[in-house]
Amino acid sequence: MKTVMLTYPQTLNSDELRRQPQVLAIGQFDGMHLGHASVILSAVRIARETGMQAAVMTFHPHPKEVMRKGDYEGYLTPLRDKEDILAEMGVDVLYVVEFNEEFSQLTPEQFVHDLLLPLQTRTAVVGFDFRFGHKGAGDEQMLRALGSDQMSVETVPPFLLNGEKVSSSLIRGLLKRGEMDEASQWLGRPYSIRGTVIHGEKRGRTIGFPTANLELTDHYVAPAKGVYAVRVYYRDQLLRGVMNLGVKPTFHDSGMKPTFEVHLLDFEGHLYDQELRVELVHYIRAERKFDSIDALISQIREDALTAARLLS
Template identity: 90%
Template sequence: MKTVMLTYPQTLQSAELSTHPQVLAIGQFDGLHLGHASVILSAVRIARESDMKAAVMTFHPHPKEVMRKGDYEGYLTPLRDKEEILAGMGVDILYVVEFNESFSQLSPEQFVHELLLPLQTRTAVVGFDFRFGHKGAGDEQMLRALGDGEMTVETVPPFLLGGEKVSSSLIRALLKRGEMDEASQWLGRPYSVRGTVIHGEKRGRTIGFPTANLELTDHYVTPAKGVYAVRVNVGDQELTGVMNLGVKPTFHENGMRPTYEVHLLNFDGQIYDQELKVELVHYIRNERKFDSIDALIAQIREDALTAARLLS
């Protein structure tokens, strides 16, 4: 898959953007959940049937982050993760449009005539609730009208799971409650984060449970504080582990920023400065303060056994 970074209007004037006719799925697609996947896979299917390129257009940074409107608490699927998932779905080209205040002022007419049509978009594929242009003035009916015979529009209906529409906002709420099984069902995969292993307090090693302390690579949504059973990718290795996400109240009286600490099961190696991808598969328990170090060690031992059982 080829990724093309677009800045309006500068890069649209570049000769490099002359493309073959294409089918273009358009959306923010934060989460790339089952609803988003239904839109993108529809575009891939139409492209294959029409012998055209299958493309996706998304916007970065997230509009809420730029405009400072609404309750923005981080990404479900940052851009790098989005690229990896889309490549696996058969997408040929990913257009990443820089979202800034200037771009937010585009009218629906400009969006179509100065962005979509110059990319030789022959079919635009959107979700049922798609909005575009300044203040969301355009909808799928306006998109159809503005295509004016040069571009057709396919609208994908809502994706329902158990009779409820799959949405990013509800997935965020599930993560905040630690309901990982439900979140995984809606995402179509376990929620994951990436981070680089950094030096921490090194307390885990002294109590027999060394941990990899993560510095996250992106601004992810922070799920519920607590202990998780996790799968971990380190290079080409896939390992299992138990992760604590929280403020370590047994050792810290005052509040601190939540940290991600992963104890890898059946592993004894040096992984400082390496990048880990951590899938939060099951939520085991809430984070809590223990009366003694011995009580904490006993609980960590139990958590490790629970994680091993859940992931076996």
């Protein structure tokens, strides 16, 4: 899959853009959940049936982050993760449009005539609640009208799970409550984060449970504080682990920034400066303060056994 970064209007005039007729799925697609997948896979299917290029258009940074509106608390699926998932879905080209103040002012007419049509969009595929243009003035019907005879529009209905519409906002709520099984069902995969291993307090090794302290690569949505059974991807290895997300109240009073610490069950060695991708598979328990170090060690040992059982 090729990723093309677009800045309106400058890079649209670039000779490096090899334009060819394409089917284009359009959306923020932050969650890359089952609802988003239904839109994207519809575009891929239509592209294969018509012999055109299968493309996706998304926007970065997230509009809520730029406009400082709403309850934006980070990404469910940052751009790099989104690229990996889209490539696996069979998308040929990903257009990443820089979302800034200027772009936010585009009218629906400008969005279609200055962006979509010059990219040779023959079919636009959107979700049932798709909005575009300044203040969301454009909807699916306006998109059809503006495309006229140059661009058709396919609208994908809401994706229902157990009778409820799958949405990013509801997935965020599930993560905040530590409901990882439900979040995984709605995402279509376990929620994951990426991080680089950095030096921490090195307290874990002194109590027999060395941990990899992660500095996250992106502004992810932080799930509930607590202990998780995790799968860890390191280079070509798949490892099992137990992760603590929190402020380590046994050792700190308050005011500490939450940390992500992973104890690997199947690995020995140093991982400093290495990147790990961590899937949060099961929520084991909430973080809590222990009366003694021995009580903490006993609980960590039990958590590790629980993680091993859950991941077996």
